[in-house]
Amino acid sequence: xxxxxxxxxxxxxxxxxxxxxxVFVLVNMLGGDIVTVLxxxxxxxxxxxxxxxxLGIDRPLVVQYLxxxxxxATGDLGTSYGMGYDIFDEIVRRLEPTLMITLGGLLVSIxxxxxxxxxxxxxxxxxxxxxxxxFSQVGVAIPAFWAGLLLVLVFAVRLxxxxxxxxxxxxxxxxxxxxSIILPVMALSLGVTAVFTRYVRTAMIDVMNEDFMRAAMARxxxxxxxxxxxxxxxxxxxxxxxxxxxxxQLIAGAVVVENVFVLPGIGRLIVTATLGREVVVVxxxxxxxxxxxxxxxxLVDIAYGFLDPRIRDKAESQ
Amino acid sequence: MSVTDIDTVPxxxxxxxAAPKSLWRRLRxxxxxLYLGGALVSIFVFVAxxxxxxxPYPPNQLNxxxxxxxxxxxxxxxxxxxxxxxxxxxxxxxxxNSLYVSVVSTVVAMVVGSAIGLAVAGSxxxxxxxxxxxxxxxxxxxxxxxALVLAAxxxxxxxxxxxxxxxxxxxxxARVTIGPARQVLALDFVEAAYGYGRRKPYILVRHVLQxxxxxxxxxxxxxxxAAILIEAALAFLGVGVxxxxxxxxxxxxxxQALLDAAPYLMFFPGLAIVFTALGFNxxxxxxxxxxxxxxxRSGLS
Numbered sequence: 199x200x201x202x203x204x205x206x207x208x209x210x211x212x213x214x215x216x217x218x219x220x221v222f223v224l225v226n227m228l229g230g231d232i233v234t235v236l237x238x239x240x241x242x243x244x245x246x247x248x249x250x251x252x253l254g255i256d257r258p259l260v261v262q263y264l265x266x267x268x269x270x271a272t273g274d275l276g277t278s279y280g281m282g283y284d285i286f287d288e289i290v291r292r293l294e295p296t297l298m299i300t301l302g303g304l305l306v307s308i309x310x311x312x313x314x315x316x317x318x319x320x321x322x323x324x325x326x327x328x329x330x331x332x333f334s335q336v337g338v339a340i341p342a343f344w345a346g347l348l349l350v351l352v353f354a355v356r357l358x359x360x361x362x363x364x365x366x367x368x369x370x371x372x373x374x375x376x377x378s379i380i381l382p383v384m385a386l387s388l389g390v391t392a393v394f395t396r397y398v399r400t401a402m403i404d405v406m407n408e409d410f411m412r413a414a415m416a417r418x419x420x421x422x423x424x425x426x427x428x429x430x431x432x433x434x435x436x437x438x439x440x441x442x443x444x445x446x447q448l449i450a451g452a453v454v455v456e457n458v459f460v461l462p463g464i465g466r467l468i469v470t471a472t473l474g475r476e477v478v479v480v481x482x483x484x485x486x487x488x489x490x491x492x493x494x495x496x497l498v499d500i501a502y503g504f505l506d507p508r509i510r511d512k513a514e515s516q
Numbered sequence: 517m518s519v520t521d522i523d524t525v526p527x528x529x530x531x532x533x534a535a536p537k538s539l540w541r542r543l544r545x546x547x548x549x550l551y552l553g554g555a556l557v558s559i560f561v562f563v564a565x566x567x568x569x570x571x572p573y574p575p576n577q578l579n580x581x582x583x584x585x586x587x588x589x590x591x592x593x594x595x596x597x598x599x600x601x602x603x604x605x606x607x608x609x610x611x612x613n614s615l616y617v618s619v620v621s622t623v624v625a626m627v628v629g630s631a632i633g634l635a636v637a638g639s640x641x642x643x644x645x646x647x648x649x650x651x652x653x654x655x656x657x658x659x660x661x662x663a664l665v666l667a668a669x670x671x672x673x674x675x676x677x678x679x680x681x682x683x684x685x686x687x688x689x690a691r692v693t694i695g696p697a698r699q700v701l702a703l704d705f706v707e708a709a710y711g712y713g714r715r716k717p718y719i720l721v722r723h724v725l726q727x728x729x730x731x732x733x734x735x736x737x738x739x740x741x742a743a744i745l746i747e748a749a750l751a752f753l754g755v756g757v758x759x760x761x762x763x764x765x766x767x768x769x770x771x772q773a774l775l776d777a778a779p780y781l782m783f784f785p786g787l788a789i790v791f792t793a794l795g796f797n798x799x800x801x802x803x804x805x806x807x808x809x810x811x812x813r814s815g816l817s
Binding site: 224340453487 | 649650652654655657658659660661662664665666667668669671672683741745748749752753754755765768771772775776779782786789790791792793794797798801
């Protein structure tokens with residue numbers, strides 16, 4: 199188990215390193231001079247040089263990269279040149295809404311997908327299984343922001359049950375917090391649930407044909423019982439592989455959904471910073487989001503080590 | 517279906533290549549998803565191409581006296597937006613932009629990604645593990661994130677969106693290529709090809725690529741759907757295509773402020789996105805069933 203954990207941790211660190219380099223290279227190698235973009239073509243040489251010094255972009259790229267990593271680690275990323283906020287503090291301050299809706303999205307979509315996927319797999323040849331297939335096909339194709347707009351239209355504008363947007367921090371009024379994230383979580387979960395349901399269904403159909411399922415039924419389990427007690431656990435294993443993509447989807451969805459519901463989270467910050475061409479902010483946020491995805495993957499990986507002894511043994515035998 | 521329908525008899529044709537059946541019978545055996553997807557995709561492509569030669573009104577024609585006309589208003593079948601622009605015209609032009617971005621990004625990402633995938637699959641075992649990890653790390657980066665990072669430096673626009681989708685989809689294409697390519701490389705006929713002196717690059721292109729091409733076609737269709745959804749999302753966020761080019765995503769962004777006054781405006785662009793993405797996904801599903809029966813049974817392996 200320890201070896202498995204260490205191995206996953208090594209993967210996490212490696213991926214984080216690669217990711218940070220990719221983000222850094224994308225930002226710093228592509229395109230022209232950011233100072234010209236920020237100050238315009240008419241800026242005098244003095245102003246340009248001042249800005250270049252302030253951004254520190256005349257230093258070698260390796261130094262800039264290491265300095266940036268140090269900044270992320272120590273919490274010193276400088277201040278935003280457009281809005282004047284302390285970049286690191288602002289990121290921390292905005293984590294709450296994003297964490298609330300992404301974790302909410304996970305809590306809703308994973309159990310729901312397991313349920314729907316299993317149901318669809320055990321009823322694969324019947325109409326009620328087919329209905330879920332149609333739902334998942336359509337759900338994949340509905341963009342999160344459109345789902346968000348529809349939800350706002352129905353539940354906020356027409357029925358007036360829930361706020362159209364905005365966020366109340368947990369420390370102020372937990373009930374209002376809950377109310378403010380219901381619609382965003384619904385918009386976010388739709389696509390993720392739909393995709394994951396499809397994977398669960400495929401995995402479950404494979405598992406349902408396994409010998410041990412027949413053995414379980416021979417010992418007196420009902421088909422449903424076998425699916426629940428043996429199927430889900432076994433079907434979960436191939437799902438780890440696709441989980442990585444789903445976390446990415448979830449975060450991407452969160453960025454969009456935060457902008458529909460005007461939630462003051464990471465996603466809204468990154469879009470505002472992008473439009474304001476605040477390269478350091480965007481680059482740092484991208485790294486934070488990536489780390490979040492990687493940590494989620496790491497946790498799932500560990501969890502599956504507990505769930506599936508084969509994964510543990512494989513790590514130990516190597 | 518008639519009583520004499522032979523299709524209900526369990527067929528043995530799959531095992532024995534029987535006498536050629538009538539075209540009609542063969543067409544009818546194709547999965548329904550293929551037809552549904554094909555139809556939706558065809559409509560999309562047709563509308564996008566049609567917009568080059570005909571739209572109900574000239575692009576971006578303002579008509580302030582007809583602002584926010586509801587759908588069904590004579591002359592404006594789907595209504596008008598807050599500038600009095602015809603919604604149907606806008607949607608046709610939006611289809612054009614979606615088609616442009618998704619074709620360019622999918623084709624480029626497919627070629628580069630599958631080339632990388634083939635190279636990784638063909639590399640020796642010391643490189644294979646780390647390289648596969650590298651591709652996996654690339655998968656963890658969501659497309660929208662790449663796009664935002666790029667847009668911060670390059671500025672928002674269609675090129676940025678296209679480039680971002682390409683960068684996001686290359687690891688996807690590579691990852692999907694690696695596994696099957698390795699399976700093909702382990703087959704006997706590859707050994708035979710080595711035996712009569714073929715070099716690895718030749719084998720990769722001539723044998724491996726050919727054998728996994730059905731898979732790549734399926735993947736391409738699914739990537740199209742993803743590209744359309746991302747293009748719309750980026751345009752919605754304001755970092756995709758800029759005015760005056762029409763886009764479904766940007767249209768939806770503009771209607772957000774009008775949710776109360778003109779809620780119907782948000783239906784049509786949304787439906788356009790859903791049907792197009794659905795079409796490509798269904799087409800991919802149908803193609804998978806036809807081209808790659810093994811894969812369709814176990815989509816995860």
